[in-house]
Amino acid sequence: MSSPSTGTVDLAEEFMGRRSTMQRIQGALHKYPWLSPLIVLAVAVVIFYLLNSRFLLPQNLSFITQQTVIVGTLAIAQTLVILTAGIDLSIGAIMIFSQMLMANLAVSTTASNVLPIAGQNPYLAIGLGILGGMAAGALNGFLIVRFNLPPFIVTLGTLSIWTALTLIFFKARTIQGPEIPDQLKWLGSTFKIGEFQLLYGVILMLIMYAIFGYILRNTAWGLHIYAVGDDPNASELSGISTKRVIFSVYLVAGLIIGIAGWITIGRVGSASPNVDPLLNLDTITAVVIGGTSLFGGRGTLIGTLIGAFIITVVENGLSLAGLDQAYRVLAVGILVILAVAVDQWIRKAKA
Amino acid sequence: MTTQTSTVTPILQGKDLVKTFGRVVGLDGVNIELYPGEVLAVVGDNGAGKSTLIKCFSGAHVPDSGEMFVNGEKVVFHSTHEAREGGVETVFQTLAVAPALDIASNLYLGREVRKPGFMGTIFRTLDKKAMREQSAAQLRNLGISTLQNITQAVETLSGGQRQAVAVARCAAFGSKVIILDEPTAALGVNESARVLKMIQDLRDRGLSIILISHNMPQVFEVADRIHVARLGKRAAVVTPQSHSMNDVVAIMTGAMTVPVEEQQLAPVR
Structure with missing residues (x-):
């Protein structure tokens, strides 16, 4: 409420004008949450270029995009979930399940596959694999919404469940590249733009960022994701079905994870149940470094993309600089803690 | 003072509303009438059933028995969304705004x-x-x-400004009834005065308002009639003219009872 008296306005403006530089930075970071990760990325690129000028060669930059594609795609799903103040620890396990389902459905029956349903049309196999991811996402959402369980616990459980089911159903067997139909590996093939070699999977990832960025910014569903993460009670009282929003987010996350499974087959060139166990944590790292708040309701998808690239750039740059893999893990660990600390500080800002 | 029931249809009415929570009785057969274009204050001690009553009208609770009417038509609200569709908007004490x-x-x-x-x-x-x-x-x-x-972002606004946003949201959609739950509880003196002014402006524009408040001077400033809740029932309905603040407090605590013929059950405006 405000009186139309000009006195208060002048006072307010005077007060605004007297903000210190620090407060102004805080305000800017608060308004544009992707700004701090962008600065970190820019600084990292400059440092790594100075350490080793090969860093900026087109081949290396292309390689960085290829290295980012799996975590980058999965991080879209993680962003949606974290925006609702949830967390998804089962992302990696579901992705592995989904890609193993795809590959096992698609291999020819003559190969030593373990499923009696093998030899399907490759496109059907891709579709069913993605559906498998959605079903797993729906299970997460159902358990969280129906029984009011904390997402952390539910997805911790389904992490084990899907890891185990993958080993049980598919006998822990890696399906080698030559057995897999080309359609499943297509996203791993490259094309050239000038000196750059890009994966089709990278293009698909960028398209997905564009689509979900649009959805988050410009649709009611996107707005409701922010509102539910921001204040679930207020959202419920405003007439939003918070349960429906949360369930749909985990379902859509499953869809994204399924697509990431397809990308992974192409990127890796085979379908193995032994994919990087740090995948889950890397997606959370990308989201957090990208300026999305773990408390929900705050963050951007573009920030997550930058965050995913920061992880790869640090990894790639440190290895080009001749440092051990352990330093990459160390650096990412420090970055995560810094990102959360900065987030806490920014949240205190009065923009 | 009129004792006979009015010929004006209440815009919002509750008849014999009962709501229990296990063995706790929230509402014990409450009657309430809100007439078009008036501010009806609902006052009462803690546990008198104010919040429960308001939550029934706003769709957050469904009464165990009794009937609710909007403009003479029977309604059942299962959610806040249904209540809004039915023309009853509530500004909750928590304001129900998403700060970011x-x-x-x-x-x-x-x-x-x-x-x-x-x-x-x-x-x-x-x-x-x-x-x-x-x-x-x-x-x-x-x-x-x-x-x-x-x-x-709403989080950058002051308490009074947030209250204004919450009220504006209610007034924005052509609703018939606005329920304000302790709108000034968290506000300073100046901001409270502006909220009270806004309540009067809304009434002058023809909206009907239920005001829940603990603040007697504010109630006496803006209310047309005062519904006093006590022990899950309606103790009395009085006006700022007919009774003093001390009287209302006495009614709230049970120290004073008002005969029906001295109550203001009909609209005053």
Whole structure:
């Protein structure tokens, strides 16, 4: 409420004008949450270029995009979930399940596959694999919404469940590249733009960022994701079905994870149940470094993309600089803690 | 003082409302009538059933028995959404605003407007421009002029400004009844005065308002009639003219009873 008296306005403006530089930075970071990760990325690129000028060669930059594609795609799903103040620890396990389902459905029956349903049309196999991811996402959402369980616990459980089911159903067997139909590996093939070699999977990832960025910014569903993460009670009282929003987010996350499974087959060139166990944590790292708040309701998808690239750039740059893999893990660990600390500080800002 | 029932149809009415929580009785057969264009204050001690009563009307609770009427038509609200559809808007004490979202998004939260044409139907694009323009117009109508930037996040507003956003959201959608739950509880003196002014403005524009408050001077300033709740029942309905603040407190605590013929059950406006 405000009186139309000009006195208060002048006072307010005077007060605004007297903000210190620090407060102004805080305000800017608060308004544009992707700004701090962008600065970190820019600084990292400059440092790594100075350490080793090969860093900026087109081949290396292309390689960085290829290295980012799996975590980058999965991080879209993680962003949606974290925006609702949830967390998804089962992302990696579901992705592995989904890609193993795809590959096992698609291999020819003559190969030593373990499923009696093998030899399907490759496109059907891709579709069913993605559906498998959605079903797993729906299970997460159902358990969280129906029984009011904390997402952390539910997805911790389904992490084990899907890891185990993958080993049980598919006998822990890696399906080698030559057995897999080309359609499943297509996203791993490259094309050239000038000196750059890009994966089709990278293009698909960028398209997905564009689509979900649009959805988050410009649709009611996107707005409701922010509102539910921001204040679930207020959202419920405003007439939003918070349960429906949360369930749909985990379902859509499953869809994204399924697509990431397809990308992974192409990127890796085979379908193995032994994919990087740090995948889950890397997606959370990308989201957090990208300026999305773990408390929900705050963050951007573009920030997550930058965050995913920061992880790869640090990894790639440190290895080009001749440092051990352990330093990459160390650096990412420090970055995560810094990102959360900065987030806490920014949240205190009065923009 | 009139004792006979009025010929005016109440815009909002509750008949013999009962709501229990296990063995705790929240409402024990409450009757309440809100007439068009009036401010009805609901006062009572803690546990008198004020909040439960309001939550029934706002759709947050469904009464165990009894009937509710909007404009003479029987209604059943299972959710806050249904209550809003039925024309009853509630500004909760917690304000129910999403702090990180901007003012326009909050005003339209839960009933966003999509763009016309295929952008809206196929791509589900929100018409942010229209929502912002209409929000700005709505706030101007309410005399909230310092909220110039409609894209400001609500968390950057003062308590009174947030209250204004919450009230504007209710008034924005042509509702018939606005329920305000302790609107001034968290506000300073100046901001409280502005909220009271806004309540009077809304009434002058023809809206009917239920005001829940602990603050007797404020109740006596704006209310047309005062519904005193006690032990899950209606103890009395009086007016600021017929009874003093001390009388109302006495009725609240049971130290005083008012015969039905001395109560103000009919509209005064």
